Amino acid sequence: MTNSNRTWIMAKVPTGALEEDCFELIEQDIPKPKEGEVLLRNLYFSCDPTQLGWMNGSADYMEPVKIGQAMKASAVAQVVESNNPQYKNGDIVSGLLGWSEYWLSDGRDLMGGPLSHVGGQVPIPVSMGLLHITGFSAYFGLLDLGKPLPGDTVFVSGAAGAVGSVAGQIAKIAGCKVIGTAGTDEKCTWVKDELGFDDCINYKTENIPQRLKAFAPTGIDIYFDNVGGQILDDALAQLANGARVVLCGGISGYEKPQPGPSNMMMLALRRATISGFIVIDYMSQFATAGARMGEWYASGKLKSKEDIVEGFENAPAALKGLFTGDNMGKRLIHIADPQ
């Protein structure tokens, strides 16, 4: 084991689009764990649009990353050296860690105990997307705020994305009719043929209002929004009475502000609701959600797709690609394999 530890620090705060020069690679010695601490080797980093908000401070549900600090990410890591009785060497853990090859943790940035129970049942990448924050965002957003009923018509934007792909599949499990949007024909085909959505609109080449009207002539009961902007406005125009709009994300506006939706009064006319949420509020129910989704995954009802970028050095490019729609499914950065 070399003594070198590389870290991507935040070099500047992104003001518009995320650029790779917002990060800088530094090299230091691998730290030594003190009493109560564990030294981790990062295996995978999760790529999430909300990370841009951690950098520019717009996601104020947590402390922003500061210039010179390691970029934060949801990660899975392996315990290399433990001075904390809760963890033993070799444990696979997950938490909100830093973009380093090796990371020193006092346990507070780890989510509960070792992840070995999940890691043993499903591949680590599945445990990071479908059975983690990403999948839970789909699960709680759709079920707790969307309240799907069998027969409901559900519209999911970002359907080929990490959250949208899961939200639409859970809506199908709940007996709904589901249509999505995605940015390429290849993604649309995957969403329909592999994930089982009833239909998918290529938002770059097709007329969304016309396609929604044809698919949902009596209106959309649930709109699960990952993108905001014009697609949100189009969805509002086609709501059914009593519709629920779940505001999960607004990736179209993260890099550059988008005009707000002009169809707000449709909420009154349709007795509809838009609700936002932050998935960490559901932490006490993560175990239940993980168990249910794990069963659906095991039985083949719920499919997981990961989009894995190889190599610690490619972390900035991998994150940037989320905003240009590079990914299909859950984007992860693979750093190392467990030993």
Place this chain on the structure above:
Amino acid sequence: MTNSNRTWIMAKVPTGALEEDCFELIEQDIPKPKEGEVLLRNLYFSCDPTQLGWMNGSADYMEPVKIGQAMKASAVAQVVESNNPQYKNGDIVSGLLGWSEYWLSDGRDLMGGPLSHVGGQVPIPVSMGLLHITGFSAYFGLLDLGKPLPGDTVFVSGAAGAVGSVAGQIAKIAGCKVIGTAGTDEKCTWVKDELGFDDCINYKTENIPQRLKAFAPTGIDIYFDNVGGQILDDALAQLANGARVVLCGGISGYEKPQPGPSNMMMLALRRATISGFIVIDYMSQFATAGARMGEWYASGKLKSKEDIVEGFENAPAALKGLFTGDNMGKRLIHIADPQ
């Protein structure tokens, strides 16, 4: 009794601002009630922003008024001649009637039975604002969607308007801290001194974001929105965690579309909800609401202010004035007194 009956018909569909030439005055004979019908004399018409939507078709919860038809209005009338066993001559009734001096009804456009029980307890104008659709919009919007708790901070736009003035007073009854917006200093003074709001912002001369931040440093728990547009956007920026935005109206955008709110992602960051409603959905609970609000009115906890325009011939100007902020409190058109 003369045999002449004047009617304001809709002469053209308003495309932007409501102009008086959208209406035309015609004169006909007073109709004769057939079996099951009642001839009514209109006493008061209610002026409501939503009437513009009945004209241009944007309020699609009901059939739009057609060119050549009498303009519709919520109204209180007196039965002049009844051929319907449910009504007797002299009864005071309310319903969705036409802008005529005399109106023929088959009973289906009347709200339940005679209004004499309310008319006897409170003046007719109070029964048309505070204790009718207007007041009920404030009551159900605030209580059912806003769910106020004692200590909540409530922000009400259009605070000197018919609905806002009631919503803010009910929030005070519920133990909340209440701030409003209005368009003149005179209105703001009335909102504070007469209605008991804790504060009121003149949105034409004051900085709303600064004033909201100072009044609600930890955020607004409920925003009761009557206006939409920029004030909605300002409110979203200052929401508390778990905030409820009640979308009751959006008068700023009825005549000319307004840019949508740019702060939609605040709904996620604040785990907040925007809900719209149409008050007629609560019809089965109108009696309960009327009884409670009637008690608050009788005990002086809830004040009613009517802004009465005299004369049938002034109906178009009175309605138009709603959109220029002419009114303070509930605008009514007075046509005749009960006999």
